[in-house]
Every structure is written in C-alpha cells, then in structure tokens.
Amino acid sequence: MSGSSASLQPPADAVKPVRHPDAPAPGDLLGAHYEHCFGCGPGQPHGLHVEARAGEGVALTAEFTVQPAHQGAPGLAHGGVLATALDETLGSLNWLLRTVAVTGRLETDYLRPVPVGSTLHLAAEVTAVAGRKIYSRAVGRLDGPDGPVAVRADALFVEVKVDHFIDHGRPEEIQAAMSDPDQVRRARAFEVNP
Secondary structure: OOOOOHHHOOOOOOEOOOOOOOOOOOOOEOOOOOOOOOOOOOOOOOOOOOEEEEOOOOEEEEEEEOOHHHEOOOOEEOHHHHHHHHHHHHHHOHHHHOOOEEEEEEEEEEOOOOEOOOEEEEEEEEEEEEOOEEEEEEEEEOOOOOOOEEEEEEEEEEEOOOHHHHHHOOHHHHHHHHOOOOHHHHHHHHHOOO
16 A cells, blocks of 8 residues: 555565465465454454455455444444454465564554444465564455455554563463474464464
8 A cells, every 4th residue: 555654665685475285275265363352252242253264375355243232432443443353364374384483563544434243254364474573565455355455554564573472471371382282273272463
C-alpha cells in the first residue's frame, strides 16, 4: 500500500518470500494455532474464530463473521476487533514460511463500516523478507472475496525463538501447550503474538 509508514517499507536488500516445502497445500484449512487464541481459537466463546486457508505462494484467505459481542458503535464491528482480525490473518502467513514470528508493527486503514452479522473476506500475503523481518499486507472485503474493501493493513513481523513465549507467557498456559501430545498443535501454539 502506498500510504504505509517508512517502517513498513522493505529495505532495498529484502528478498522475495519463499513458501516452505512443508507448508500446508493451497486450499488447506490452517486451523487454530492455539485453542484459547482470541483470534482463531475455538475455545474462546467471544473470540473471532478466524478461519484461514492456505493460498498459492506465501498467501492465504480467511473469513471472520462479526458477532454481536464484537461491536463498538451499535450494530457495527469495533475497530480494534477488525485490527485483531487483520493481525490474526497476517500472523497465519508465518505458518506458510514455517517461521515463528510476532507482530512488530500493524498499520490499519478503515475504509467502510463493517456491520454485525457480515462476513469479512480477508486476503493476505507476505511481500518481502529481510533477515528476521517479514513484511506483509492484508485486505478485508464485504459481500464476498471481490466485494468492496472495508479494511486493509500493512504489517511487520519479527522472527523469534520459542523462548520468547516461554520467557514471557504465564507458566500454566505454557506448560499446557508444551504438554500437548499433538506435535503440530504444540508447534503452532507458539505462533501467537506478544
């Protein structure tokens, strides 16, 4: 996007992102990375329940249906909830790189109101990688994948080691996630944002 701040512009030495050979196949549902994640976890009664699907290259699509618990102004989605939906979608891209990363910066543009009951159709892609920095963008549309743009975002994610979560998370949740017998769920639990 042309209006994003300088910190969201990849440097001259950035490289094109490369999809990891073990990334989910195009069309595959990525599923929740953590049961209790506010963005995608099915264990959050008022969470967003964003569902992302792998696309071609380092891109994906996702959907988020605005529930009454997500409103700010009467009958409209709260702007912070929309930013969370964008952040969740952008963060899911890291699974296609098989990289553990956290949000460093998220810049969101709000172009149209998003009514309660509507489904936001999100599309996101990684645009560049420079060392530990991952540059990406997303757009959310109303009334279908080709509908009018309601929100969009540019983001910078920073690759971290799993220790980031172990050092900063609450011990009860860290231990529960690390004890999960499902290796994929255990690995994905630590893709959360700080």
